[in-house]
Amino acid sequence: MKKLICFSGVEAPDGVRHVAASGEAPEHRVYSAIMDGDLCEVRVKKGLDLLRSPGWAVWPGPFLCEVDEAGYIVELSVDDSLITGYSISAPRDGKIVLGVEETEYSFVPGAPVYTVANPEIIRNYKSRIEDLQTDWNDNYFIRQNDDGAITEMYIFRQAGDGVSPLLDDIKKFRVAWGPVEPDTGLAIEYNYYAPPARDGVKYPLFIWFHGLHGGTSAWTNLFEYNPIGAWAGERFQRLFSSGGAYIMTPRANEDLRPGHGISWNPLQVKPFFAALDDFLERHPDADRDRIYVGGYSMGGGMTWLVIRERPEVFAAAVPCCPRMDYIGDYDELSRVAALPIWEIHGENDFIATPEETERLRAALLDAASKTGADTRLLTLPTGYFFPDGVTRTPVDHLVWIPALNNLLYDDGAPYSDKDGAPVPSTLIVWLNAQRAGQYRAAP
Numbered sequence: 188m189k190k191l192i193c194f195s196g197v198e199a200p201d202g203v204r205h206v207a208a209s210g211e212a213p214e215h216r217v218y219s220a221i222m223d224g225d226l227c228e229v230r231v232k233k234g235l236d237l238l239r240s241p242g243w244a245v246w247p248g249p250f251l252c253e254v255d256e257a258g259y260i261v262e263l264s265v266d267d268s269l270i271t272g273y274s275i276s277a278p279r280d281g282k283i284v285l286g287v288e289e290t291e292y293s294f295v296p297g298a299p300v301y302t303v304a305n306p307e308i309i310r311n312y313k314s315r316i317e318d319l320q321t322d323w324n325d326n327y328f329i330r331q332n333d334d335g336a337i338t339e340m341y342i343f344r345q346a347g348d349g350v351s352p353l354l355d356d357i358k359k360f361r362v363a364w365g366p367v368e369p370d371t372g373l374a375i376e377y378n379y380y381a382p383p384a385r386d387g388v389k390y391p392l393f394i395w396f397h398g399l400h401g402g403t404s405a406w407t408n409l410f411e412y413n414p415i416g417a418w419a420g421e422r423f424q425r426l427f428s429s430g431g432a433y434i435m436t437p438r439a440n441e442d443l444r445p446g447h448g449i450s451w452n453p454l455q456v457k458p459f460f461a462a463l464d465d466f467l468e469r470h471p472d473a474d475r476d477r478i479y480v481g482g483y484s485m486g487g488g489m490t491w492l493v494i495r496e497r498p499e500v501f502a503a504a505v506p507c508c509p510r511m512d513y514i515g516d517y518d519e520l521s522r523v524a525a526l527p528i529w530e531i532h533g534e535n536d537f538i539a540t541p542e543e544t545e546r547l548r549a550a551l552l553d554a555a556s557k558t559g560a561d562t563r564l565l566t567l568p569t570g571y572f573f574p575d576g577v578t579r580t581p582v583d584h585l586v587w588i589p590a591l592n593n594l595l596y597d598d599g600a601p602y603s604d605k606d607g608a609p610v611p612s613t614l615i616v617w618l619n620a621q622r623a624g625q626y627r628a629a630p
Contacts, residue, residue, distance in 0.1 A: 191266060192229060193221040193249040193341050195303040206230075215259065221249075221301045224339075226312060230259045249328050249341045269328045274354060275342070278319055283337070285327055292329070294337035304344040316340060357416040360436070365462020371454055375462040376438045380419035381470065382431030389474040391502075391618070392433040393418065394463070396482025396489040398587075399450050401439065414591045423593070428619040433473050437462065439489075451482075451489035456496050459489075463500075476623045481505030483587035484538060488513030494523050503527040503621035505614065507587045511539050514547065524554035525626040527561045529617060531590050533583025534569045534605045560626040561617070565594075568605040572596070590614060 195218075208214040215232050222229060229252075249269065253262035276284035284291050298316045314320075316337065328341040360378040367374045382390050395415045415436060417423060424431045437459060441450045467473055478501050482490045487509025494504045504526060528551060532544045539547075548564040555562035567586055570579050574592040593613045594602050601609040 188254055190222050190252050190254050191249055192252045193301055193303055194218060221303065221312060224299060224301060232259055248343050269330055271326065271328045273326055275325045275327055278316055283316065292337050293335070295332065298337050298339055300340045300342060302342040302344060356420040359419040365458065365465050368458040368461040371457055373440050373455060373458040375455065375458045377462060378436045380434040382424060382433065384472060388429055389472050390429050390432050391427060391477035391479060392435060392473045394435045394437065394478070394480040396437060396451060396486025398484030398486050414588065418591070423615070426615045433470065435466065451485045453492055456492050459493060460497065477502050478623065479503045479505065479618050481507060483507040484584065485510050494526055498523045498526045499623065501526060502623045503618055505529050505531070505590065507531045507590050508533060508536050508538050508584050511543050520550050520554040525558040525560055525628050527621045529563045529565065529614070531565045531586045533567050533586050536583045538584055558627045561620065565610060566605045567602065
C-alpha cells in the first residue's frame with residue numbers, strides 16, 4: 188500500500204535503531220518518521236535508500252512509499268503532487284509567502300504542518316499553518332486543493348534559526364536555462380550571480396554542482412546547508428583578484444523515481460556544456476581563461492565528468508567528496524594532468540573510503556608531476572569542526588562546508604589536514620593563481 192512518509196534524515200542518531208536478522212525477519216533498521224500525518228516507526232531493509240548504496244541512509248523529506256504487509260518499505264519515489272521550495276515567511280490573514288521568489292499562497296484554515304529536523308529525532312512535529320514558526324533555512328513541501336490553497340505542509344528544518352544575511356545573498360541569484368542539447372533533448376537550468384559590470388574588467392566564473400536530490404527543487408540543496416550562496420556576498424567577492432566573480436549553480440535534470448535514478452551523470456555532460464557556452468556568449472565580461480568548476484558528492488562526480496570531457500575549458504577544479512565511480516580508471520588521469528585539481532575528502536567518508544582516497548592521491552600527484560600543475564588532495568580528519576570551531580561534523584562527508592568557507596574557521600585560522608598540517612592556502616587564493624592552459628599538456 189502507498190503511504191506518504193516523511194523522514195528526518197541521514198544523521199538522525201536518536202531516531203534510528205538497528206535490528207539484527209532473526210528467524211524470518213531480515214536485518215533492518217527502524218526509523219522514526221511521519222506516516223500520513225502520524226508519528227510512527229517504519230522498517231527499512233539495508234540498501235533501500237535514495238543513494239542506491241549499500242548503506243542505511245534515508246534521505247530527509249516526504250516520499251511516496253510502498254509498504255508491505257510486514258511493515259517494511261519496499262519502494263520509495265518522489266510524490267509529484269507536492270510542490271517544494273526553500274524559505275518560508277510568516278503566515279498572515281490566510282496567506283503565506285513561500286520561496287526565494289516570494290510567491291504568495293492561500294491556505295485552508297487549520298491546514299496541518301508536519302516538521303522534521305536534521306540531525307534531531309522528530310519532536311513536536313505537528314502544528315497548524317496559522318501557528319507556524321518560520322525560519323529562513325526551512326524547506327517546504329506543500330499539497331494544494333483544486334483551488335490552489337494549501338491543504339497540508341511538510342517542513343524539513345536544517346541547522347540554524349532565525350533570519351540570516353545568507354538569504355539576502357541568495358536573492359542576488361537569477362534563474363536561467365541553457366538551450367536544449369539536440370543529442371539528448373535535455374536543457375540545464377541554473378542559478379547565477381553576476382557581479383556589477385565595470386569597464387575593462389573581466390570576471391572569473393566559479394561553477395558549483397549540487398549533490399544528490401538538489402535537482403528536485405529550484406532551491407533545495409543548491410543553497411540549503413550549502414554556503415555557496417554566500418559567495419555572492421562582499422565577504423567572498425572581494426577576495427577574487429578581479430574584485431568579484433560570476434557564480435553559477437547548475438541544477439540537474441533529476442528524477443529519483445524507481446527505474447529512473449537520474450541525477451548528475453554522463454547524460455547531462457553535453458547539456459551542461461550547451462548551457463555554459465550559451466552563458467559565456469550572454470556574459471562577455473566572463474573570463475574564459477578563468478573558469479573554475481567544483482561540486483560535492485554527486486556534484487563532485489559531475490565535476491570529474493566535465494573536466495574529463497573538455498579539460499581545456501577550465502582553469503581549475505575542486506571536486507569535494509565526489510562519487511568515486513565517476514572518476515573512472517586512475518590510469519587515465521593523464522587527460523586532466525595539466526589541470527590544477529584540489530580534491531577534498533573527509534578521512535572516513537562513506538562515499539570515498541580511505542583506501543580509495545589514498546589511491547587517488549597517489550594517482551593525482553603522479554599525473555601532476557609530469558605537467559607541473561598545482562594539484563592537491565586534502566583529507567580532513569574524522570570529526571572535523573564546522574567553521575565556528577565549536578560544532579563537530581556528524582559525518583565526514585560534509586567537507587564542502589569548510590571548502591566553501593574558504594578553508595578558514597570563522598576566526599581566520601586555517602583548517603588542518605588529517606595529519607595536522609594547516610592547508611597551504613585558502614581556496615580562493617589558490618583559484619586566483621590558476622589560468623587555463625598555464626601548465627604543460629599531458630604527455
